[in-house]
Structure formats: C-alpha cells, structure tokens
Amino acid sequence: MKKTLIVGATPNPSRYAYLAANKLVAHGHEIINVGIKSGEVAGQPIEKPEKIHTDIDTITMYVGAANQPDLYDYILKTNPKRIIFNPGSENPELEELALEKGIATEEACTLVLLSTNAY
Template sequence: MKNKTLVLGASDNPGRYSNMAMLQLQRKGHDVVPVGKKAGTVNGMDIQTTMPQTEDIDTVTLYLNPDHQKAYYDQILMLRPRRIIFNPGTENEELEEMAAQNGIKVMEACTLVMLNTGQY
C-alpha cells in the first residue's frame, strides 16, 4: 500500500465528494481510513465514527466545513500527519496556522484533482 490517508468527513453517499475520494484513493492503491459522523461501509472500507489512535497517517484530507473541524483540531494534530489537504469549501485559516506551527504541510487543493493528475 501507498501512504495512509485519513478522510475526515467520510460518507457512504455516492454523491458526496468524500465518497468519490475514498474510492479513487483505494483504486490508486492508497490505504484509506474513513472517519465520518455516522458509520457505514464503502467498497469494503468501514467508516469509523471516532478518530483512530495511530501515528502512521501520512495525509488527512478534509471534507468538513470549518465549523465542524473545530471538534477535531487536537486529534488531527496528535496524528502528526505529513500534510493536511483542505478541499474546496473546507479552507480554515485557524487550523492551517496550527498545522503549520506543528510542522505539518498545508495544502488548499482538491484531492480528486490531485489523484487524477498524478499530483497526489
């Protein structure tokens, strides 16, 4: 498997971008850790309702608006990912600054576009 990606805001709704990203990440060989408000399953991936207690997350890709991100600030930072991707609509100056202060690379980008253009 390639680098492990945590999808925060994961959904089992096929019309949601987080769902599309999870499938595309999986197709590209990435290990996906989906975390969402409600449990579900997407192509064999179980959506967790709590953040994992692991230190091997390379990337956190966000699909939550900034107001909903606040509850996860400490948990995201404790994962010590290499980078956080703020997908369109999730941009959050407060969390971006906190991440940068902790040595975490911050990107305002679209995970789906990155995957489809080989930039992931």
C-alpha cells in the same frame, strides 16, 4: 503509497468524500474513513474520530471549517505529514495550528490531485 485518513467520510455516493475514498483505493492508497455517519466506503468501515492513527501520511478534509474545531485535537494528535483542505473545508486557523506542528497544508482537491498524478 500514501496512507490517507479521510475526515468527513460518508457512505453517500453523491458526496466528494465518497468519490475520493474510492479513487484513493483505486490508485493503491490505503485509507482510514473517519466521520459521523455509519457504514463503510471503499471496503473500509467509517470510524468515529476517537482512535488516533499514528501512521498517516495525509489527512484529506471534507468537513467545513465551522465543524472542524471539535476535531482539532484529533487531527493534530494524528500528526500526518500533510493536510489537504478540499474546496469548502479551507480553515486558516487549523492550517496555522498544523504548520506550527510541522504539518504541511495544501488547499487543493484530492480528486484533481489523483487525476493529474500529483497526489
């Protein structure tokens, strides 16, 4: 299974990041929730973007491009195998930085990837 870091995690059940966290866990993936909100999602606490996790396969983005620059160092130091830019989080600048570090990028929907067994 692919250990996934969710950037933009929220305890709000009407948000896609919340739905993705629960669906990832239901599919057997271990998750790390990172966001500015307090609480937990899918049984895991929401962390601030401070602790660098070095065993992440995938980062799935739920933060808009305008709010991503402060997260660039955190994301790149995490050094995942890939970053999924969910709809509304697409960011050519971060994609280019990731590709320069050998991190694959994908503009896709985590929920759709999970539903079609393409995750």
